[in-house]
Amino acid sequence: MAIDSVTEGxxxxxxxxxxxxxxxxxxxxxNWRPLLLLIPAFVIVSLFFLAPLADVFVRxxxxxxxxxxxxxxxxxxxxxxxxxxxxxxTAILVTFVCLLLAYPxxxxxxxxxxxxxxxxxxxxxxxxxxxxxxxxxxxMVLLQDTGPINSILAAWFDIGPxxxxxxxxxxxxxxxxxxxxxxVLPLYSSMAKIDKRLLPAASNLGANPVTAFxxxxxxxxxxxxxxGGVTVFILGLGFYIIPALLGSSKEIMIxxxxxxxxxxxxxxxxxxxxxxxxxxxxxxxxxxxxxFNKSGSLFPGVDR
Numbered sequence: 001m002a003i004d005s006v007t008e009g010x011x012x013x014x015x016x017x018x019x020x021x022x023x024x025x026x027x028x029x030x031n032w033r034p035l036l037l038l039i040p041a042f043v044i045v046s047l048f049f050l051a052p053l054a055d056v057f058v059r060x061x062x063x064x065x066x067x068x069x070x071x072x073x074x075x076x077x078x079x080x081x082x083x084x085x086x087x088x089x090t091a092i093l094v095t096f097v098c099l100l101l102a103y104p105x106x107x108x109x110x111x112x113x114x115x116x117x118x119x120x121x122x123x124x125x126x127x128x129x130x131x132x133x134x135x136x137x138x139x140m141v142l143l144q145d146t147g148p149i150n151s152i153l154a155a156w157f158d159i160g161p162x163x164x165x166x167x168x169x170x171x172x173x174x175x176x177x178x179x180x181x182x183x184v185l186p187l188y189s190s191m192a193k194i195d196k197r198l199l200p201a202a203s204n205l206g207a208n209p210v211t212a213f214x215x216x217x218x219x220x221x222x223x224x225x226x227x228g229g230v231t232v233f234i235l236g237l238g239f240y241i242i243p244a245l246l247g248s249s250k251e252i253m254i255x256x257x258x259x260x261x262x263x264x265x266x267x268x269x270x271x272x273x274x275x276x277x278x279x280x281x282x283x284x285x286x287x288x289x290x291x292f293n294k295s296g297s298l299f300p301g302v303d304r
Contacts, residue, residue, distance in 0.1 A: 053279075056272045063269030070273035080257075084277075087253040090172060090243075091236035097176045098183040098232050099225065106187035106224070111196075124181045132178055136245045139174045140165060143246070166248040174242040179235055183228035190224025230289050234282050254278050 060070050074080050109120050127135065142149055143164040150161040164170050194217065202212035240255035247253075252260070254274055261271035 056275055059268050060272040060276050061269075063272070070269040071277075073270055074273050074277060080274075083252060083254055083257050086251070087237060087255075090168065090175070090253065091233050093168075093172050094175045094179060094236045095183075095229050095233045097172060098180050099229060101176070102180055102183035102187055102228065103221075103225075106184050106191055109184075109188050110191045110194075124184050127177070128181055132241055135178065136174055136242050139170070139177070139242075139246060143170050143173075165246055166251070168247070168251055170246040171243050171251055174246045175236055175239055178239075178242065179232045182231045182235060186227035186231065187221065187224040190221050190227070194220045226289065226292075230285070234285065237278060237282065 061068060063070070105120070105124075109117050112120070141147055144150075145161040145163070145165075147164075149164060153159045153162060164173075198216050198220075199209075199212050202216045203209070207215065238255055239253065240259065243251060243253045244256050247256075255278075258271045258274045258278075261267045261274065
């Protein structure tokens with residue numbers, strides 16, 4: 001073949017045969033151009049997330065004077081450590097309650113008809129379309145000493161009134177109701193992929209229903225448990241409205257303490273130090289979870 005008769009197709013064919021990308025030379029110096037499309041997103045993230053976050057961090061080490069006195073106050077005050085422990089304990093309790101309630105619900109969604117499944121999905125999604133403040137006010141009415149629940153307990157069982165509001169029980173109940181959809185949806189996403197023939201197969205091999213569930217079904221649904229658990233736990237760490245309305249001054253959590261330091265005591269440095277500490281804990285939890293997850297995904301139950 002003469003050199004002047006070589007076509008572009010011939011060059012591409014030879015390049016592929018040699019293992020080279022035929023479009024690499026053509027794209028070469030212009031590869032940076034698609035990155036221009038990221039500039040608007042980078043500007044938005046910088047203005048509305050990175051800049052405020054940097055300002056919060058700077059305030060935590062400069063207000064009222066440069067130094068680490070705010071973080072020293074955070075870790076050396078016993079009351080602060082109690083608030084941190086209460087916040088993490090409440091988030092763990094809510095995660096556990098949501099898992100207990102969501103697991104059978106998500107399983108039922110995988111075995112019912114399409115029409116029933118759509119109704120169950122509607123029941124889960126409907127609370128998300130209602131304001132958290134409205135739902136919290138409804139719980140305040142239900143849980144108060146003269147509310148419907150205590151009235152029923154008094155009328156039917158001659159019990160009460162039982163203190164339901166201004167307690168850890170009330171806070172955990174309200175948070176669980178709000179966060180339940182964030183556990184159900186990842187669990188359903190994970191369970192829907194499990195082959196329904198595995199449980200009958202395990203039974204045919206001699207396993208009773210309990211053994212088949214714990215040795216076959218539960219391990220296969222672990223991605224959904226991880227994903228829902230991480231989501232609910234992290235969201236539970238930052239709750240403010242429900243602990244403020246359903247809890248008491250004895251049930252204060254980190255978010256309410258941040259508001260108290262900034263709005264009441266005007267201690268911006270201490271309030272921002274609490275915020276940075278909460279953010280650091282969240283990042284640390286995500287890193288630990290990603291290490292435990294073999295796929296390296298932070299949310300293994302969610303399709304990528």
